[in-house]
Amino acid sequence: MANPNIRIKRSAVPGKQPTVNDLPLGELGLNTYDAELYARRERTGIGTDIVRLGAGATVTNILYVTSDGIDSNTGKKLGDAKRTIGAALTAATTGTVIKVSAGSYVENNPLSIPEQVSIVGDSLREVSVIPQNTNQDLFYVTNGNYVAEMSYTGTLDAGKAIFAFNPVGAGTITQSPYIQNCTNFIPIVSE
8 A cells, every 4th residue: 555644735825726747646735725625636548637626616617696605705615605696796707607595685786797697596486686776777688698596576666677788788689698487576666
């Protein structure tokens, strides 16, 4: 049997991940700033790569929102979730999926969804989004947006919408936004 002592290489640089050259087989890489653990994986015919270990590893294209999150968190893992959809949208880039956990979310609207960004709730019955500003639309959508599995409650003034194109300029829409399996419980108010 090989040496039973495991060597751990450490880094305190935010976001730093070891490369294949940094981490020999059998050693671990620990980023003490991000609390992430890495190992080298060698697979015959497939190649060698570095993988994150353990539950709660960060991801690059998913942002998490939970009712007990904190907006200053990164949102890149469930234990480091953001508190509001608005904070997640601020960090979102093309291709990001925002996963919203069960809970009620009062949002400082309007919320502009960047192109090709999705917002997906845990469950239509368990995720409730409430507009903070009754005189504004709730979400502005654009190219390639996808929104699913959420309910909308609270109030909006007459003429305001849950989903709308930004009246200041939505640009040219070449790929339709999709709204799927969502329910609006906001009453219609007469002027």
